Every structure is written in C-alpha cells, then in structure tokens.
Amino acid sequence: MTLAPLPRLMIEPAIRTALLEDLGLAGDITSAAVIPADHRSSLVMAARQPGVIAGLDAAELAFQLVDPAISVVRHLSDGAAVRAGDVIATITGPSRALLTGERTALNFLGHLSGIATVTAQLVEAIRGTRASIACTRKTTPGLRSLEKYAVRAGGGMNHRFSLSDAVLIKDNHVAIAGSVSEAVRRAKAGVGHMVKIELEVDTLAQLREAMEIGVDAVLLDNMTPTELREAVAIVDRRAVTEASGGVTLETVAAIAASGVDLISAGWCTHSAPTLDIGLDYLS
Known part of the structure; x- marks a missing residue:
C-alpha cells in the first residue's frame, strides 16, 4: 500500500x-x-x-x-x-x-x-493469515486524520473516519429498533445505494438473522476464536467479517487464525x- x-x-x-x-x-x-x-x-x-x-x-x-x-x-x-x-x-x-x-x-x-x-x-503477529489490522474511531479529538495516517504508516487499514462514512449498527441501535432485522431494514431504507451497512453482533443467533436479511459486513464483538471460526463458516464469504474486542499482541494471532477478514483494535490509537x-x- x-x-x-x-x-x-x-x-x-x-x-x-x-x-x-x-x-x-x-x-x-x-x-x-x-x-x-x-x-x-x-x-x-x-x-x-x-x-x-x-x-x-x-x-x-x-x-x-x-x-x-x-x-x-x-x-x-x-x-x-x-x-x-x-x-x-x-x-x-x-x-x-x-x-x-x-x-x-x-x-x-x-x-x-x-x-x-x-x-x-x-500486523507482524498475523502475517501469513488472510486478516488485516484496522483502527477505529477511538482517536484523540482533533487528531483523527493524523492518527489514522499513523496506522497506515504501520501497515494497518482504516475503519470509518466519521459517522457519515458508512452505517455501523451497534447494540444500542438494535435495542432501540427492537431487533436486528428491523434495524437493518431501517438502515437500508434510509441510506443510498452507495453506502455500506455493517452490523455488530454479539451472538451467533444474531449473526444468522443478519445473514438472512443481508448486510455488507458483520462486526463480531468479543467472540472467542472458536466462536469466530463458526461465525466465518456461517457467513461463508457473503459479507466482510470483522473481529473486535479482546485484541492484544498475545491474542491477535489466534483471532486471525479463525479466518476473519479484519481485526479492529481501538487501543492502537488511544493507548x-x-x-x-x-x-x-x-x-
């Protein structure tokens, strides 16, 4: 790059x-x-x-x-x-x-x-896997563009730069909407065809529901490597898979070995x- x-x-x-x-x-x-x-x-x-x-x-x-x-x-x-x-x-x-x-x-x-x-x-810890390292929006106020540039300098990728880049439906969005399906339905109705939709899921049941209605990417939140492998199999390349939560230098290799596409870590910018x-x- x-x-x-x-x-x-x-x-x-x-x-x-x-x-x-x-x-x-x-x-x-x-x-x-x-x-x-x-x-x-x-x-x-x-x-x-x-x-x-x-x-x-x-x-x-x-x-x-x-x-x-x-x-x-x-x-x-x-x-x-x-x-x-x-x-x-x-x-x-x-x-x-x-x-x-x-x-x-x-x-x-x-x-x-x-x-x-x-x-x-x-990046070095997951070399040889299909996964890439991505940052998040957990950045120092006013320094986001510089901090995300630094991630790229280290060989990583950037997630959203702002709330307007893409739809990311998280747990509170789902709770307020009433269900995964309803939140995704509203998102599809509310944005244009050029906007990607990602859904955060905490369970494999939510993931299966997401795959039925269809999203562009799924954020697999705080799942174990075993759960991540099952999630990757459920998705079966129909969406981008992103693992998040519990990512450290000690755990990242096992997370990458699950077959996910992306691994996002907020601490690489905020800590x-x-x-x-x-x-x-x-x-």
Missing part, C-alpha cells in the same frame, strides 16, 4: 493549535533570555528505541510555522523501521526558533510513531505508548 502524505491544509490547524498552547501569552521566554537572537544551530533528531516512524510532516511543519528559515533534512521516511540511535532528520536554523518548536514537533512525531509501531507489531525520539545539539 502506498503511503500518501496528508495535505498540509488538513494537518496545519492541529499543529498551530499545539504551538499556540505551548507559546502561552508571552512566547518562549527561556530561549529569548538565554539564546542570542542571531545564533544558529543544527540539531539531530534520533530514535532512542526501536519502532516505526510516522509524523515527519507534522514535525517539520511545527518547526517551519515557528520560523520558515528552519531547514529539515530527512534521512528516513514515514513507515521506516528504526533502531535505537538511528538518525531520523537533521534540523538547522535560528536557535531560538529550533528550541521553541522542539517539544511540539517531538510530541507529534513520538505520538504518531508510537501508533505506527504498535500497529506494525499487530499506544509514545516512541522515544530525541533532539540533540549537533553544532
């Missing part, structure tokens, strides 16, 4: 908001007091632990919004695997501006690289540990 960069128009508002939050009401008073205005520096951005890189565009933009005179030379690209000590980029420019943008740039790069790293670990990346003075 080609990793296409996000347009600057999409990511700039988030970067600006983060910089303004950090600058406060008086700007970087430390750098202004300690560093001469005409001083220039080169800094090296390096990984301090193994992982997968994502978010270089965000990091570079953080520096350049502080001062367009800052130059970023990338030695690696998003999606690249790194070892501890690997140099990711060299950043050169006015020293005050470099130090002002440092934390915001590293916050984005570390967070997004952490997401890419855990996604890559999940991924930040990848430790540092910015060190070179000259």
